[in-house]
Amino acid sequence: MSESDLGVRHLCRGIVTNPLGLHCNMSTGQAPYDELEQINQFLGGLGRAVERGATFFDTSDSYDYGNTERVIGTFLRRHPELPLQLSSKVGQLRGSAEHPYAGRRIHHQLEQSLENLYAEQLHLYTLDSFDFGPDDRYLGNAIDVMRTLREVESIKAIGLRGPSVSYAASPEEWAAEAERFLYLFRLVKPDVVWTRFNAFTPAVSIDGDDLFAFTARHGVGLVLAATLVHGLLTGEASSRAVLSPRRAGLIPPLIQQFDEGLQGLRDHFGDAPGALTRLALRSSLQRGDQCVVVVDFSNEQQVEESYHGMGLPLTPEELGVVGHAYADLRTGLHEAATRSSTNELQA
Template identity: 25%
Template sequence: MRTRTLGSTGPAVSALGLGAMGMSDAYGPTDRAESIATVHAALEAGVTLIDTGDFYAMGHNELLLAEALRGRDRDSYQLSVKFGALRGPGHIFSGTDGRPEAVKNFLAYSLTRLGTDHIDIYRPARLDPAVPIEETVGAIKEMVDAGYVRHIGLSEVDAATVRRAHAVHPIADLQIEYSLISRAVEAEVLPTLRELGIGLTAYGVLGRGLISGHWSAGRNGAPGDSRGFGPRFSPGNVEHNLGLVEALRRVAGSKGCTVAQLVIAWVAAQGEDIVPLAGARTRERLAEALPAMRLNLTPDDLAEIEKAVPQGAARGDRYPAAFMSGLGVGN
């Protein structure tokens, strides 16, 4: 596994990261043993960056990772943790808390659940509209100075917010959705990151499975699978979007790879400062994702991919309407 450095001040991490959310939350029933085996397989393959959130199934994901990572050399992997999302009974989202006192409270709980003395990259999951980003980042900076956090990251904010945060303390990376069907980051945010020397960790590179090559129209989501509420998966939109996947399948066939490998490789090819996160829940899906980092896309390949899925080609927003207002950029 090759490595990439997150910005000018961030850590060197594996060129492909592991997104752990789906092992606990959002996509339906999970298998604890298989999840732990998938984390182990990722580490054995050279994946070092593992991304989670303290609100993923109300701390379940952090406890799961603590179990999977027990006994491992702490310097052999990096933990990226998001905080601030508020959820009530029934796991219903109810806002964001970025107050300085809340930052330290969230961090204390994460350190305990993860069984570690530090977080490698700590980031607010969303911008709290009631709290200036300078105050939130300032509180994390105090935790950096105290040794509990190594680097500060951001998630789903706009270019102006990135600049304000970076003025308080160097930002290692911005985590934001970036895929062939979610490219709003390219207009202003990505150029700003590059100007300031900030990396990008890309989640949703498979469009939550929509452009993985494994989704089908009419597929019924399992209980607890939030994709059933996703506009891009809704009737009318999903058929159009899967038509884009079929165009990608032809390109993938010419490269001798799967659709999932092609779209992960496309994200990785957008710059050495970008680290895709593979949200694999099983060893099978992880095994499919890993070879993407060895796939060499030529300029002709990239042109064919662009032709198959032009920017803005997908139908539907990337989140339900209630969540779109909390995003720094649109689709």
């Protein structure tokens, strides 16, 4: 990334990174597959990203049951000189513990992640679930453990997952999720919020602000994932990427609407390779200086497409065009979801 506007960003205290990093998740691959070939292609993608200037690698202990972390560790053993910043998550795997956040489970899982990653410290460690047991039984323990890990410098920053429900969820469901997030945010006091964000994410209100204004007001960084919706916003994937299996009936009518929306963007911005990728990545990165985007990939070619497609910043007018087109896609998704729910109730 040689463009001057893509210089390093201060995600939070202790984390200064290039704004385009990698979301490392090998479990998104399609089965059946050749495991060795998948690993080699993944390693190639990591190497290509570093050549492009990437410094921030985001993963989780739950991705492919820790195998993604181990593959990243293989890469780091081969390149110990690289000044990379590693981000992982905890809260999905329970193991033999009563709960993913119970007792010393967080500490034990961090030790396992560090071993997997061949690292001595994580730059960012994120609480990846809002489930803290009945009546939030393990919330206090989780907060205490995370703060201790930061104090002893096993991690540099505490992360909290942002509001996250189905893209086709009702406004009431999103509002409830935002309320839960705000409650946890005030208690955890994270340094960074990790969240999925793209054209289909509604602008939910959090204490009177959207997530970008809210985190900026509190001096908290943002890691944005799923910005390309697994290729849907670049015209390379089916609308299944944004829908749960129970919403599969929405797919046929939405495919045409998605295609028409993307074609409108092509008509305005041109149909050159990477044009739609640039719109999705730029419109996210330009939301705020505290934002870092992590892109999904499975091979070197996909990494190159993301970095090569960055291009120049979008002008305010261009951002308006993209925002309008994405709003139409979002409206179409929710209208289709509403019709589907009505039909289910009447059946």
